[in-house]
Amino acid sequence: MNEHPAPHPRPDAPAVKVALLGCGVVGSQVARLLHEQADDLTARVGARVELVGVAVRRLGLTRDVELPEDLFTTDAHALVTREDVDVVVELIGGIEPARSLILAALEHGASVVSANKALLAEDGSTLFEAAERAHRDLYYEAAVAGAIPILRPLRESLAGDQVTRVLGIVNGTTNFVLDRMDSSGAGFDEALQEAQDLGYAEADPTADVEGFDAAAKAAILASLAFHTRVTAADVHREGIAEVTASDVASAAEMGCVVKLLAICAVQDGPDGPSVSARVHPAMIPRSHPLASVREAYNAVFVESEAAGQLMFYGPGAGGSPTASAVMGDLVTVARNRLSDVRGAGESSYADLPVLPMGSTETRYHVQIDVDDKAGVLAAVAQAFAEHGVSIQTVRQEGRGDDAQLVVVSHRASDADLAATVETLRGMANVRDVSSVMRVEGEAE
Amino acid sequence: MNEHPAPHPRPDAPAVKVALLGCGVVGSQVARLLHEQADDLTARVGARVELVGVAVRRLGLTRDVELPEDLFTTDAHALVTREDVDVVVELIGGIEPARSLILAALEHGASVVSANKALLAEDGSTLFEAAERAHRDLYYEAAVAGAIPILRPLRESLAGDQVTRVLGIVNGTTNFVLDRMDSSGAGFDEALQEAQDLGYAEADPTADVEGFDAAAKAAILASLAFHTRVTAADVHREGIAEVTASDVASAAEMGCVVKLLAICAVQDGPDGPSVSARVHPAMIPRSHPLASVREAYNAVFVESEAAGQLMFYGPGAGGSPTASAVMGDLVTVARNRLSDVRGAGESSYADLPVLPMGSTETRYHVQIDVDDKAGVLAAVAQAFAEHGVSIQTVRQEGRGDDAQLVVVSHRASDADLAATVETLRGMANVRDVSSVMRVEGEAE
Structure with a gap:
């Protein structure tokens, strides 16, 4: 056996109690991992991590994970304000009631892990300030590019560097469609139909195809990369519905491929630096690392002053990959709870103007x-x-x-x-x- | 101006005092970034980060960075044991005196940031135990794959997942040589000569070509990925000197490319899981994301149970990229010092057997x-x-x-x-x- 003193677990540490909001595609995978990896989590966190409640819209449904019936409740507000809950994992999405629930959780002393890109991009500042006031963590790695660790590297690994530009393929549906158009010569409608048939696009694909999903992620990336508050409304947005087979062929002639990119950059000007954030289809050279991102994969390409060019690649969606990102946050947040500290929070100290x-x-x-x-x-x-x-x-x-x-x-x-x-x-x-x-x- | 309360800086926080061991290619870039990004660092850390001493072998040399002469000393031991030093950044490499200096620094209450892959791969456990005893951090992102954030994602982002395999291109010199052989049909000697002419290979290329450098990194990756102590001696190692133009051509016929890979895996067996770590040239399909890693770039491909396939790509060496990784660690370690906490430390709780x-x-x-x-x-x-x-x-x-x-x-x-x-x-x-x-x- 291990002859060296392991830092964890501490036998006297209390369990970290987790409440889950939502038990759909992602939530059920989070519940599964909490159960299957319980021993590893105990070793990594330094205390047991215990699921104490799951808020759902309706009771009695069949779920992708087996959980005791008495864990379920339809009263999410009562769950997040329970005295014994240490961490709330919010996976219901949308603006309300997610915002009110997160704020209530923080006010009642819980830390929060969220995958809610729309809420963070629209009103992140309200949440960050509430977390700061409560001296609690708000982590949300899963909100951008699914399983890919990108927010933590931006916020922590590159904290001693200056990020100058972020180019991201952050929407798997549109990447699948454009990749099909590139590889088969198909038109937009045909490729979208194929994406829908294969489950990569929803019946109403508007949020993906028109770039709303990518724009929310661009706002989050720009905020973190440039320490400046950028909201979804600040992001210039064009979707891919107008991209034609002829555009894709023309790009190919130039040695390029068409991708829907989320682009966040710092630009120097006469009045000092300013930031821009935009989402639109663009031609990029086939030799660019982003050009080889196929099918529904995501990737984020980061340029920084000292590190140069980095790329982070992986699955951008799906229950299990997204749950991996949620679980990584959960381990950190739980560890921080045990030490009564906060991780690196958001900051907007740079407060740069956002360019039109x-x-x-x-x-x-x-x-x-x-x-x-x-x-x-x-x-x-x-x-x-x-x-x-x-x-x-x-x-x-x-x-x-x-x-x-x-x-x-x-x-x-x-x-x-x-x-x-x-x-x-x-x-x-x-x-x-x-x-x-x-x-x-x-x-x- | 910023109308929201920024979490940092705290005006009452004392400066975090940093001692630098080594002022060569990487050290001079760290010193430069400490100076040029002083205001950003203050905002991100919550206190000023101040360089208080630089240990070098000889005084009076011209360096790549301008620093006051009185910062320099040849007495590294006196510097790391100074009462006022909070963080020691070790960039001298090799086993001794680096190990003794790191141990002395930890014993005297400093946290440590290191880029020393050889030492960590040979005797990491001694260092981790010393850091644990001293309740101080030992961070070393720069030891593997230069600027690429890979250790922190493995240790933190994937902490709620199970890594099953890591495939890494972690040596830029050999990747440059193999890439040239692939693209030009050159033989090994010719490609190596080109790498030397361009500064990608050293005059004595043994450590790179024979896989010693990659093996050290494989040991570090395997230890982190599998929560098990793996040393360089556990890593099976074959270099690229025997790879011929004909091998590369034969790989091309199969739709493959030859890469020097560091491979760390968990394998199930009748007696439970075990780990393996090895470095050798291998053919990989051209469609694999690692196949498109060109020239001297590095990339680490990670497979995990929940996240699926992730890849982290970027420059694996060079003063400025490596300094970016050091600085990211420095910010975290400095923040932890201010809160008197440790970050997620090493763990070897899984203690799996290493397969021959x-x-x-x-x-x-x-x-x-x-x-x-x-x-x-x-x-x-x-x-x-x-x-x-x-x-x-x-x-x-x-x-x-x-x-x-x-x-x-x-x-x-x-x-x-x-x-x-x-x-x-x-x-x-x-x-x-x-x-x-x-x-x-x-x-x-």
């Missing part, structure tokens, strides 16, 4: 259908120049009496790029601006 | 030059069967009066596979077993 999308710098890939006449290319180039947008490459293909120009710009403000496209659309020899997409992931 | 290499299960890719005669394939197949090794695929290519057989086995014990190769070498119609390489990275 128009001021954010990016690059455009623009496909323009034009009349195949002398002087058209010059006129198009002039439109870019007028708005101060520098062109990196132009490719021209004649097709009978019309031609297609594919222009890739250098970095410019999104407003100048948008104004250029507007000017192009009004030009006499321009038949159509058939595609506009941002290009990301290249060295700054 | 012969009992480890793996797969072999074997190239056999044989006489092109009837019955040879049957005889070769019989040799595998005799040793209980099941064949997955055989490819045969005739070349005049001889032929080449390429056999890929199913999983079997390394001893049975080695015995099979031994038998093949003694067979009448076998001219040569020209290449033997393990195959990894496929689903179990």
Whole structure:
């Protein structure tokens, strides 16, 4: 047997009592792990971790995990305010009643582990301040990119570094759809149907496809990376419903792949640094580590001053992977409870201004259908120049009496790029601006 | 300005005083970051972080960072035992005097941050026990895979999960060499020369090429992943000097790439679970996330029961990336000092037996030059069967009066596979077993 003194368990330590809100796909896996790994948890935490109650909407349902019936209750508020509850694990999602329950739990002395990205992105500050007042932890690794440890590395491992940019594939549904379009040439509708058939997309896919889910995660990532309060409302958001098979083919011709990216960056300006957060489809080079993220996997690519380029990759959703992230938080929060300390909390000390999308710098890939006449290319180039947008490459293909120009710009403000496209659309020899997409992931 | 109460800094908190051992490539970057990010560190730690001394071998040298001359000393022992030093950052490497200095620092009440993989892999337990006795932290994120946050995720983020396997590319030099061999068809010597010319390999590349560096990291990873004491001596080690251009080409034909992998796994057996740790070149499928790790980058691929497959990617060496990892540890350790707590320490409660290499299960890719005669394939197949090794695929290519057989086995014990190769070498119609390489990275 172990001849060395193990730091844990302490035989005199009381059990850490856990209340679970929600017993669905994730909650049932958390309950399963609490049971199956009880001995390991005891060794790692330094005390037994005991599930003392599960709040559900309806009693008597069949669940994915077997639990004693008397653990279940429909009175979530009574559960989270119980005197003996040390940690509340919130897995019900949405804004209310989740917010009120978390606040009540903190006020009554419980620490909280949550996977609620929507609530954290909309009103994280209310929760963080309540946790600070209560001297309790609020951990939420599972809210972004499922099983992938990304929030803790941002908050702790990179705490002595300066993060400059975060590029994330943080929505598995849209990555699955775009990956299918890339690998099979399918159109958006067909690929979405396949995702739905395989269970990667919901019947109403709006939250994923329109980028709402990714935008919430972008807000959380930007807040942590830049020590600045960024909410979902601050995030510029475009979904993937407009991405066509032709866009994907055009990206492939450029050696690129189309991904829905959550991009958070610090940008220096005359008035000092500011941050931006946005979610939109973008072309990235196939050589970029994010380009090889296939199917419904997630990955977060982090650029920092000292570390350089890091990437964190893994499953971004699913009951068991998400439960892994919840359990990691639970172990830390339980350990902190036993020592009566808080982990590294949120901070917004940097308090940087959030740039509007128009001021954010990016690059455009623009496909323009034009009349195949002398002087058209010059006129198009002039439109870019007028708005101060520098062109990196132009490719021209004649097709009978019309031609297609594919222009890739250098970095410019999104407003100048948008104004250029507007000017192009009004030009006499321009038949159509058939595609506009941002290009990301290249060295700054 | 920030209208919300920031948790930090506390105006009444004393400074956290840091002593640095070593001011070379990494140490000078740590000193630079301590200076340049002083305000951010104060906000993140909750108190000023002050560099109070730097121990070096010789005074008066020009360094990569400008520091007041009176910070330098050649008396490292006096520095680490100073009453006012809160944290010692050990960056001198090697076993002694690093071990004695770390032990002295802990005994005198300092917490320690170290990047010393050799020492941790050889005698980590002595250090962990000293830290435990002193109620101080010993953190060492920088010891494995440079800037990549991997130890903290293993120790904390996955603390509520069960890690089953870790596959790591943890040595940048060998990855650069193998990547060049793969992309250019170069032989080992030529690729190594290129690595040396570019500064990716040292003049004496033994520690990297022969796998000593990776083996130390494998021991650290296995210890953390499986809560079991694994030392460098427990790690089976083979380097890349025997990898030929033909091996790399043969891997390519199979849709694979050759990587030097550090592999740590839990294996169930009749007497319960046991662990294995090994470093050797292996073929992995090009579709595996590790296959796309190019040049001198590192990546660690983690498989766990609940999370599934995760990968952590980034620069595995270099002054500034390694300093990022050191600084992340420093922030946590400093925070813990202010609260007078320890972070999650090491644990070896699982205390699993370490399997010898012969009992480890793996797969072999074997190239056999044989006489092109009837019955040879049957005889070769019989040799595998005799040793209980099941064949997955055989490819045969005739070349005049001889032929080449390429056999890929199913999983079997390394001893049975080695015995099979031994038998093949003694067979009448076998001219040569020209290449033997393990195959990894496929689903179990």
